[in-house]
Amino acid sequence: MKNFEAFEIDVLKEVGNIGAGHAATALSKLLDKPVDMDVPKVSLVPFEEVADRVGGAEQVVIAVFLRVEGEVSGNLFFLLKEQSAKGLLEGLLSIDKNAAGGYSELELSALSEIGNILTGSYLSSLADFIGLTMSPSVPAIALDMAGAVLSYGLMQYGEMGDAALLIETTFLGNQQEIEGHFFLIPDPDSFKKIFKALGVGS
Amino acid sequence: MTSDTIIKVGMADLNIASNGYSLKTTGLGSCVGLTLFDPLHKIAGMAHVMLPTSNIAREATINLAKYADTAIPELLSRMTAAGANVRSMKAKLAGGAQMFAMSGQSDSMRIGPRNVESCLAMLDFYKIPVVAQDTGGNFGRTIEFESERGILTIRSVQFGTKEI
Numbered sequence: 092m093k094n095f096e097a098f099e100i101d102v103l104k105e106v107g108n109i110g111a112g113h114a115a116t117a118l119s120k121l122l123d124k125p126v127d128m129d130v131p132k133v134s135l136v137p138f139e140e141v142a143d144r145v146g147g148a149e150q151v152v153i154a155v156f157l158r159v160e161g162e163v164s165g166n167l168f169f170l171l172k173e174q175s176a177k178g179l180l181e182g183l184l185s186i187d188k189n190a191a192g193g194y195s196e197l198e199l200s201a202l203s204e205i206g207n208i209l210t211g212s213y214l215s216s217l218a219d220f221i222g223l224t225m226s227p228s229v230p231a232i233a234l235d236m237a238g239a240v241l242s243y244g245l246m247q248y249g250e251m252g253d254a255a256l257l258i259e260t261t262f263l264g265n266q267q268e269i270e271g272h273f274f275l276i277p278d279p280d281s282f283k284k285i286f287k288a289l290g291v292g293s
Numbered sequence: 294m295t296s297d298t299i300i301k302v303g304m305a306d307l308n309i310a311s312n313g314y315s316l317k318t319t320g321l322g323s324c325v326g327l328t329l330f331d332p333l334h335k336i337a338g339m340a341h342v343m344l345p346t347s348n349i350a351r352e353a354t355i356n357l358a359k360y361a362d363t364a365i366p367e368l369l370s371r372m373t374a375a376g377a378n379v380r381s382m383k384a385k386l387a388g389g390a391q392m393f394a395m396s397g398q399s400d401s402m403r404i405g406p407r408n409v410e411s412c413l414a415m416l417d418f419y420k421i422p423v424v425a426q427d428t429g430g431n432f433g434r435t436i437e438f439e440s441e442r443g444i445l446t447i448r449s450v451q452f453g454t455k456e457i
Contacts (some may be wrong), residue, residue: 135300138304138305138343139303139304139305139306140321147319148319148320148435149320149435150320151450156392156393162402220428229394231394232393233392233393233431234450235322235392235432235433235436235449235450235451236319236320236322236433236434236449236450237320238319238320238321238322238433239320239321239322239390239392239432239433239434240322240433242304242320242321242322242323242324242343243323243392243393243404245324245343246323246344246404247344249305249344249359250349250350250351250352251336251351251352252352253305253356255360277393
């Protein structure tokens with residue numbers, strides 16, 4: 092995988108910014124509370140370190156995963172730690188999740204739907220911005236170790252090296268109580284198309 | 294088990310252990326944790342295999358530990374160099390899950406089962422018996438393999454801890 096120029100990294104940051112910005116707005120409307128967003132990070136991350144971004148390979152997370160096909164293809168993850176998932180359920184559905192234990196079908200379904208809404212606004216704003224088709228699969232949800240979940244999105248990079256390009260955005264809602272992460276991992280051959288469509292391609 | 298006797302095996306990585314040391318790899322999803330044990334010489338090996346075959350490799354220098362068809366020969370040569378004998382080895386496997394059930398699944402998304410098939414085919418090629426496996430499903434696993442008796446401990450979020 093070749094290294095990107097600084098301006099190309101900036102373009103990818105903007106890509107993350109637009110997607111997550113729209114998703115944060117959607118979440119803010121859902122919660123009826125302000126939602127803050129960090130500056131996106133774009134970097135080539137060694138496989139081993141990808142899960143460290145959300146607390147390590149064994150950190151239990153709720154993950155909503157979408158495979159994106161079309162002119163731009165890739166994998167999109169929306170990740171929440173359990174504490175944040177509980178915060179979301181309380182904020183949205185007034186479900187008291189202080190009690191320890193698993194999630195009911197209703198709760199998982201609600202989280203999946205939230206993930207669906209947020210990733211949907213992420214991707215549709217992105218497709219509008221880039222002007223290329225991006226068709227997402229039906230979102231799949233998992234409650235499992237971050238390492239196990241995220242490695243699923245790294246396979247396309249596996250055949251080329253030991254690192255993947257990650258466009259990462261974090262948002263915070265409800266006085267930092269809810270922390271969500273978007274990981275967009277475009278397929279290696281998508282970058283050229285993105286740059287070209289945005290007029291920065293060579 | 295104290296942490297200073299644990300040797301960590303990363304993603305697309307492999308290592309060997311003996312003298313009471315353990316091997317550990319965390320967060321196996323569709324990857325396969327392949328372990329080999331020579332009970333006579335008490336030498337254990339573990340590989341965290343990510344992809345089924347190196348035929349698809351497009352990298353300049355191949356990371357041997359990443360592909361099932363290259364990781365197993367490499368692990369065997371590391372273990373025999375340490376004094377193990379291939380004929381007394383036994384294999385145990387864990388991982389190879391399908392983390393997300395998706396409709397209209399492309400082949401690349403079926404990677405877990407393909408990793409397992411490829412590992413089993415390689416073990417068959419070297420005539421190494423598979424004595425136990427905990428593969429498939431839709432959940433992640435963390436595994437630890439000790440080099441005294443070759444016991445593989447598997448931990449998952451949903452099902453807790455078990456030994457094979």
